[in-house]
Amino acid sequence: MMTFDPLGDGISRVEHLDHMGDDLRVVNAARISFDRESHLECDDTGQWLQDQDEKLIGFLAENEHVSPFFHPQICLRITMPSFLAHQWWRSTVGVSRSEVYRRYVVAEPQCYQPPHWRLRAQQPKAGSGTGELGAERQAALSVEVERLYRDIRTLYGQMIQEGVAPELAQAVLPQATYTRWIETGSLHYFVRACGLHTGPMAQRELRLYAEAVSEIVGGLFPVSWKALTRHTAA
Incomplete structure (x- = not known):
């Protein structure tokens, strides 16, 4: 399981729980329109997409044919200070979240202390x-x-x-109190969310979280992630 500590304080977390699909899932979600299906190339060194399928993913991203990118799903567990979480949750399309509910949980709260002001x-x-x-x-x-x-x-x-x-x-409790939630979203959702929080106006702490998410999701869907991050606006 891939795990990152974006804020480097031993509390913050971005954890990969599981995912569904791969770059080929995107390709075949598009090719089904013509009742066609692609398969991975294989040899002794492994498996990879055919050149024509990589080009198709690039075409889809460039021309904003985004529906195939909604089929892959990624599930993460995120631990983040509340004042940052409220900004992260601005992205709502293509994602479902379930948060720790302090109506029931009475564990001692953990708070984020910025290393620099x-x-x-x-x-x-x-x-x-x-x-x-x-x-x-x-x-x-x-x-x-x-x-x-x-x-x-x-x-x-x-x-x-x-x-x-x-x-x-x-x-x-202060806004610096950590909260935790499970987030399941489409590949396209994560591209948009990370794009929103890695731009020039993004808060540094949120950028660190977005970079951690990018490492996880980009590693799972390398061809699609590269194409989408090149062409998708936040």
């Missing part, structure tokens, strides 16, 4: 610029944030022990 960009849509707070303030702010997280975890635990319903106790 970037400064705001002059251009609002860019989010953050290349500059950072000074080293002294960086260190002091990190201590303050960790203290805040610790106090919130303590308060949350006390509320649970006192019998407060978890569905209400979770209201005190």
Whole structure:
């Protein structure tokens, strides 16, 4: 099972659970229109698509014939801070998600602590610029944030022990709290989602997640992924 820790904190995760189909599935989903079917070339070294089938995938992507790319399905388990998850979930077409439900789960919350505090960009849509707070303030702010997280975890635990319903106790948790969900989507969905979060205006942390997803899905569908990422707009 392929697993990545995009934020490098030992908590964040992108995990490949399973998938259905391959590049040939895309080809035959297109060829069925003419009641035709392709097969892989084979020899002692392995199996691969025929040249004509690779060209067909390129043609489909370039001309936005996207329906064949909806047939392959990929299932991932993603662990991400809530403030990032809300942006990732902006992509909704061709995907189904099932999230950990803190109405029932009362495990101690885990929170993301950014290793660096970037400064705001002059251009609002860019989010953050290349500059950072000074080293002294960086260190002091990190201590303050960790203290805040610790106090919130303590308060949350006390509320649970006192019998407060978890569905209400979770209201005190910060947006930095990690959440986890299973995401099953089409090949085309993942191309669009990753394209949205790897563009020049994408948040750095989301870009790291998108790169991890790209490594997984692109490795499973190399021909289709290359063609789609060349031609598909986010």
